[in-house]
Amino acid sequence: MTVQSGLSLWFDQVAADDPDSLLPRDPLDGDDVADVVIVGAGLTGLWTAYYLLEQDPALDVLVVEAQVAGFGASGRNGGWCSALFPVSGDELARRHGHAAAADLRAAMRDTVVEVGGVAAAEQIDCGFAFGGTVTLARNRPQLERIASEVEADARWGDESHLLGPDEVEEHVRAAGVIGGSYTPDCARIQPLRLVRGLVEVLLSRGARLAEGTRALRLSPRAVVTDHGTVRARWVIRATEAWTSQLSGSERELAPVYSHMIATEPLPPEVWAQIGLDRAQTFHDGRHLIVYGQRTTDDRLAFGGRGAPYHLSSAIRPDYDLAEGTAEHLRRELVALFPVLDRAEITHRWGGPLGVSRDWSPSVGLDAETGIGWAGGYVGDGVATTNLAGRTLADLVTGADSPLVRLPWVGHRSPRWEPEPLRWAGITAARRAAGWADRTELRSGHPSRVESVLNRVLGR
Known part of the structure; x- marks a missing residue:
């Protein structure tokens, strides 16, 4: 069985x-x-x-x-083999010094190449394709954040390019995009x-x-x-x-939950309207992360954070299939790609990922x-x-x-607070991120809670 x-x-x-x-x-x-x-x-x-x-x-x-x-x-993630590291280069430098931060950033870039090399050497057919990542800006605060991240990337030797809306369309064609960025340091995999x-x-x-x-x-x-x-x-x-x-x-x-959905295999005429013809991965500049990829069998797999943290770090199979979260992801996917408004969602799934204090x-x-x-x-x-x-x-x-x-070796994170303080803190951060995204969409200005989120998220 x-x-x-x-x-x-x-x-x-x-x-x-x-x-x-x-x-x-x-x-x-x-x-x-x-x-x-x-x-x-x-x-x-x-x-x-x-x-x-x-x-x-x-x-x-x-x-x-x-x-x-x-x-x-490992069997439920978004399929990004990326040089992303949860702690920014600037924050790593603050904690460990410039040289140590630069070494870790270089090691992450090399690691993407290493994974592809092992897959090729061992003949593991996992759909590894060096398509890079496109980050979409759909409002002014997102574009300002992305521009700041591109500037920071240059300080750490990361290849990252600021894009205008026409340049974004060379990679992916999504609704409401006013700019974005591209980095080659990511591969799509199964x-x-x-x-x-x-x-x-x-x-x-x-x-x-x-x-x-x-x-x-x-x-x-x-x-x-x-x-x-x-x-x-x-x-x-x-x-x-x-x-x-x-x-x-x-x-x-x-254990914090992330969820995904996937469409049916899409025909060539739909992909001609979306792009992603070089296996690029994509996300946008919002605080409450969404992410996606074009799969090896021409589906669009799309995921996001924002599911509730469960009291006492509970992990249960019924938390994997949150219908409300799946429907929210479907709405967000169609908002990005209106051509998918009638596409069938064939898969919904989720699971917990590990977050240190x-x-x-x-x-x-x-x-x-x-x-x-x-x-x-x-x-x-x-x-x-x-x-x-x-x-x-x-x-x-x-x-x-x-x-x-490397500076993450031997690092000991503080322990999480006992319950219910742990639940309260994680829930507050999740709600603040969602509130900040809604505020920025409505006002066109950066949210006042952004600096607090950046400290919480290690940026």
């Missing part, structure tokens, strides 16, 4: 390729030992295993997964095909994968699961939003306990997971590489 249908468009596409490919592998069979045990078979865990075996093929690497590989954000391709590569190289095995507690040199205890020299936590479900880690990351992703390894971690990607994880995997492999093997000196 495969995982539930409708988990995402990406799962349905993989199941259509091969209905048996999503059958869960055997769970852990009692107590076990390994050199490295990785908790979570999303992209963070799989990339970590991949680079560990690249560096030392003799390592015994065991990955344990509560569901099936890619069940979390994320679950990348996940499943990595699984096959890892199994062929001797890694072990135990699915249907839920980690209950991470301890020094051991992981306690519902099928037995694994003892290992190194324990890697790669659980992203589900970190909040681990005993003792309830306040490390908050200071909006900062982190990666690290505690040599005393043997516990490593990575996560808190705030939705920008497809590429960042690869950088995390390479970094964790270097930390575990003791490689003295430039990656282990």
Whole structure:
């Protein structure tokens, strides 16, 4: 039996390729030992295993997964392999200095290339296409923000170009656009095909994968699961939003939901009116993020934030399918592309992503306990997971590489407040972002809460 249908468009596409490919592998069979045990078979865990075996093929690497590989954000995201990092270059420089910020920005740009290189070398057909990202401005405050971001990008070596409305139309033709920007540092992918391709590569190289095995507690040199205890020299936590479900880690990351919809495959005459003919990804300059891509089978997949945070960091399957949020996304999609007013929406899905208290992703390894971690990607994880995997492999093997000196290594975010303060703070920030967008649309002037949002969001 495969995982539930409708988990995402990406799962349905993989199941259509091969209905048996999503059958869960055997769970852990009692107590076990390994050199490295990785908790979570999303992209963070799989990339970590991949680079560990690249560096030392003799390592015994065991990955344990509560569901099936890619069940979390790795199999539900928007399919952007992007150089985006949730903390701005300016904020990184304030915290860590100019050189460290520049190094991390360069590493993120290189990471997009690295993912494409591995996909090609390992013959993983995940639709990787270097189309770049177009950011749309549909009112004056959005255009001013985008212009400021392009100026900031130049300080950090990021290639970013301010566009007039005619130049935007060379990439994408959306309603009400008055300008925008373009960066080449993003690729469109089918994320679950990348996940499943990595699984096959890892199994062929001797890694072990135990699915249907839920980690209950991470301890020094051991992981306690519902099928037995694994003892290992190194324990890697790669659980992203589900970190909040681990005993003792309830306040490390908050699971915040993002949702997506996808249209039916669209005919060439519709795409002639929309554009995106080079697999560009797109979003706009609003505070409450929306994002989209043209899929490998000519659908338009479109997502956005703004779903409620659930008290006590609750994660439940019924939160994945929020009909109100899906209908809101459909309205926003048609507002951008009126030609889609009669297009059928064939897929609706969602899931939680991990957010740290200071909006900062982190990666690290505690040599005393043997516990490593990575996560808190705030939705920008497809590429960042690869950088995390390479970094964790270097930390575990003791490689003295430039990656282990990047400023996010060893970062410890503050813990989230206890409930109900956590719910109140996250809910207030979400509502403020929506209020700011509505105010800017109505008035044509930047919202007065923008500076507060920028501090909250690490900009």
